[in-house]
Amino acid sequence: MSHFFAYLSKMRFVTRWGLMRNTFVENLLEHSLQVAVVAHALGVIRNKHFGGTINAERAATLALFHDVGEVITGDIVSPIKHFNPKIRQAHAEIEEIARQRLHGMLPETLRADYEPLLFPQDGEHDEWELVHAADKLCAYLKCLEELRAGNEDFAKAAQALERDVKKLPQPEVAYFLEHFAGSFTKTLDELN
Numbered sequence: 001m002s003h004f005f006a007y008l009s010k011m012r013f014v015t016r017w018g019l020m021r022n023t024f025v026e027n028l029l030e031h032s033l034q035v036a037v038v039a040h041a042l043g044v045i046r047n048k049h050f051g052g053t054i055n056a057e058r059a060a061t062l063a064l065f066h067d068v069g070e071v072i073t074g075d076i077v078s079p080i081k082h083f084n085p086k087i088r089q090a091h092a093e094i095e096e097i098a099r100q101r102l103h104g105m106l107p108e109t110l111r112a113d114y115e116p117l118l119f120p121q122d123g124e125h126d127e128w129e130l131v132h133a134a135d136k137l138c139a140y141l142k143c144l145e146e147l148r149a150g151n152e153d154f155a156k157a158a159q160a161l162e163r164d165v166k167k168l169p170q171p172e173v174a175y176f177l178e179h180f181a182g183s184f185t186k187t188l189d190e191l192n
Contacts, residue, residue: 004105004114010071017142018075020157023149026142028070034141036063038176039134043127045172052126052172059127059134065117066131069098133168137176140165144184 014028040063043056073094099118106114115121120128143158165173183191 002105002107004102007071007102007105008068011068014070014075016075021151021153023146023151028067028075031138032064032067034138035066035131035134036060038137039063039127039131041180042130042134042137042170042172042176045175046130046170049175050171054126054130058124059130062117062124062127063131063134066135068102068118069095072098072101129170130172133170133173136161136168137165137173137181141181141184144181148185148187
């Protein structure tokens with residue numbers, strides 16, 4: 001019996017932003033879906049407006065799996081993860097081991113199909129680049145939503161993430177910020 005999908009279902013119990021007071025709790029499953037939606041959008045935007053040849057559906061699928069190792073490791077908050085190079089390297093190694101463990105849970109006949117979802121593959125650099133950009137962008141959007149709800153605990157994180165997101169080299173990120181990010185500061189009535 002394989003426990004792979006049962007482990008993935010535990011994504012809903014992995015909470016993010018553990019050191020922050022949250023107006024609404026965000027779990028890993030919700031985060032992964034949002035990153036997938038945004039990664040897909042970034043791929044479509046690159047293809048339509050910037051002459052790209054991104055497989056947007058592939059970027060979305062990669063995004064769904066980008067943090068699955070956290071069902072084993074939990075969410076390690078950014079201030080700790082990025083405290084110094086040794087911790088960053090150790091964290092990368094721990095996540096690799098977690099992904100290997102998940103991969104090993106699959107029946108042998110399915111492992112080759114899931115390997116490209118769990119481990120970066122040659123030739124998918126552009127799609128993974130968009131997943132990483134979408135991940136950072138979604139963290140910024142979470143900050144905007146928390147600020148909109150009156151949670152000033154996210155003010156510094158929003159400033160830092162806005163700065164980081166605006167430095168991303170992908171023109172589709174700037175396009176997304178210009179055309180879509182502002183909506184995340186609106187109430188439902190304002191969106192209507």
